Structures are given as structure tokens and as C-alpha cells.
Amino acid sequence: MRLQRPYWSRLAALVLSGSSLWSGLAWAADEAVLRPRVPIDKIEEARTWTNPFPSTEDNIEKGKALFHGKAFCVTCHGRDGKGLGDIEGLRGKLPRNFTDKVWQAARTDGELLWILKNGSPGTDMASFVPLILTEEEAWQVLLYVRSFGRP
Numbered sequence: 001m002r003l004q005r006p007y008w009s010r011l012a013a014l015v016l017s018g019s020s021l022w023s024g025l026a027w028a029a030d031e032a033v034l035r036p037r038v039p040i041d042k043i044e045e046a047r048t049w050t051n052p053f054p055s056t057e058d059n060i061e062k063g064k065a066l067f068h069g070k071a072f073c074v075t076c077h078g079r080d081g082k083g084l085g086d087i088e089g090l091r092g093k094l095p096r097n098f099t100d101k102v103w104q105a106a107r108t109d110g111e112l113l114w115i116l117k118n119g120s121p122g123t124d125m126a127s128f129v130p131l132i133l134t135e136e137e138a139w140q141v142l143l144y145v146r147s148f149g150r151p
């Protein structure tokens with residue numbers, strides 16, 4: 001019985017320090033997520049690329065089929081686009097949460113296409129064009145990715 005008190009107070013201290021660590025990490029994660037992924041010497045050009053497809057229901061549906069089908073984006077980014085955190089063997093960075101409106105606003109369509117062509121260096125986000133997707137299909141998938149950012 002005499003041992004119980006120090007045990008609980010130590011536990012409380014642990015929980016408290018844990019929660020402040022978490023809020024610190026959450027803030028750091030936001031900053032880290034918003035940092036541009038396209039290398040500085042490529043970003044100016046990438047930002048000039050624009051999606052040739054209008055955001056119609058039909059084109060978004062085509063993108064959705066690719067997202068769930070041959071491009072298997074869903075296996076990491078999830079059905080709800082929020083990004084799965086429990087994938088085994090993921091190196092460091094979590095798959096992006098596409099419902100994050102601040103992130104959506106921080107990226108141009110051209111930057112996202114650059115990522116689909118080149119991947120995000122040093123992460124599990126691989127390159128999909130041209131091996132798995134044509135450039136046209138990549139633009140359609142991106143219309144679907146953008147649709148997660150809308151209410």
C-alpha cells in the first residue's frame with residue numbers, strides 16, 4: 001500500500017509529459033506536412049502545370065476508379081482519403097490526409113502531378129507515372145484527390 005502513491009504520481013507525471021509531447025508533435029507534424037515536397041529547383045516549373053480535365057462528376061468518377069483500382073492509392077490513403085497510419089513497414093512519413101483543407105490550399109495541381117511522376121523522395125510515396133498511370137490518368141486521380149478537400 002505504501003508503494004502505491006509514488007507509483008500513481010509517477011504515472012500521472014508520465015501521462016502529463018506525454019500529453020504535452022503529443023501537442024508539440026502535432027504542431028511539428030502540421031509544419032512538416034505543409035513544407036513543399038517538390039525540390040526547390042523544380043517547383044517553379046511544376047507550378048505552371050495545370051489540369052487539362054475539368055472537375056466534372058464524370059472525370060472525378062474516373063479518378064476514383066483508378067484510386068481504388070489499378071493505382072491502389074486506397075491501400076495507403078484510405079477510402080476516406082485521411083491516410084492510414086497503421087501500415088506495416090512505412091518509412092517515417094504518414095500517407096497524406098487529403099481532407100486537410102490547409103494542405104489542399106498549400107499545393108498547386110502541378111506540384112501534385114510532379115509527385116505522381118517522381119514520388120516524394122525519401123518516403124513511401126512512389127512514382128506512378130508512367131509505370132502505372134498515364135499522365136492523363138494521373139490528372140483524373142488528382143481530380144478525385146481534390147474532391148476530398150470539398151465539403
Ligand code: HEC
Nearest residue numbers: 037071072073076093094095096112120123124125128141
Ligand atoms: C505505399 C503507400 C502509398 C501509396 C500506394 C500511395 N501513396 Fe501517396 N503518399 C504516401 C505517403 C507516405 C505520403 C507522404 C509523403 C510525404 O510526406 O512526403 C504520400 C503523399 C501523397 C501526396 C501528397 C504530396 C504532397 O505534396 O504533400 C499525394 C497527392 C499522394 N500521396 C497521392 C497519391 C495517389 C494519387 C496515389 C495513387 C496513385 C498514392 N498517393 C498512392 C503513401 C502512398
